[in-house]
Amino acid sequence: MKVIYLTEPYNPNEISNDSISLAMGFFDGVHLGHQKVIQEAKQKANEKNIKLAVMTFDKHPSVQFQKAPEQSVKYLTSMEKKILLMKQLGVDIFYILTLNNSLAKMEPQDFVDKYMVALHAKVVVAGFDYTYGKKDIANMDTLPLYAKQKFEIITVPELATNHQKISSSRIRMEIDNGHISDVNKLLGYKYETLGKVVHGEARGRELGFPTLNLEFNEHIRIPGPGIYVTSVQVGDVWYRGMASIGYNVTFGKNRELTVEINLFDFNEMIYGQIVTVQWLAYLRSEVKFEGIPGLITQLNKDKKNTNTYFDQHI
Structure with missing residues (x-):
């Protein structure tokens, strides 16, 4: 072309x-x-x-x-x-x-x-x-x-x-509302964004769920707050993952919006690299937990639900 x-x-x-x-x-x-x-x-x-x-x-x-x-x-x-x-x-x-x-x-x-x-x-x-x-x-x-x-x-x-x-404005609204399954149907393909891996607070690693903290171009639309099923391309390999878009409300008030993705079967340091994120499905809203044990229990459920999605759809 x-x-x-x-x-x-x-x-x-x-x-x-x-x-x-x-x-x-x-x-x-x-x-x-x-x-x-x-x-x-x-x-x-x-x-x-x-x-x-x-x-x-x-x-x-x-x-x-x-x-x-x-x-x-x-x-x-x-x-x-x-x-x-x-x-x-x-x-x-x-x-x-x-x-x-x-x-x-x-x-x-x-x-x-x-x-x-x-x-x-x-x-x-x-x-x-x-x-x-x-x-x-x-x-x-x-x-x-x-x-x-x-x-x-x-x-x-x-x-x-x-x-x-079917319009771009309708799709933008659906993305903002986290309706990723609807977005992908309207697009006819899986919605993707490119993100740069940056340093975070390393809190996920302490919880047993290490994450990639991503920074996105200011002109690219990312989904609204929530927990999502994702597929992430690192180099030439695609990995299953679950993403959290939110304010980490369990750890305090007035925090900045972050995008963190826990990749399954992945444990590499790739700070500074650009990865491709495919947004596949919405799992749940962001929730404030009273303690760390409740959060870890929920993360294990999220991982199970993410794997179930892949087993049923991929």
């Missing part, structure tokens, strides 16, 4: 000369609804014997248009993960647009001419709610006016489960 970064005004020589079927969207999470858009574009690419291309932006539109603080935006997928998912979906060309002032102020006709027609799009595919400017004049209903019959247009209707639209 060819990854092409474009910044307005771009150099025409940066554009691939291939005719394309172009899927457009921000695609945060690349969930089942997004996959439907890309699959529609892929089907057209196969029918016309042309390349499959996808276009996205380098940051969430709210940062540019709603002036949301960039550090406040927490994504479902990093750009690196998004690139990997696009490759897995069979995308030939992945255009990543820098969402700057020049692009944001562009008139709809200019955007269509420069980022659809000039990219040699023979087909443009997007979700029903896709916009390329002010939503009242630059939407999928008005796109034929700007396209001027230079390419075919396919609008993909919403994909829903339980009478609710």
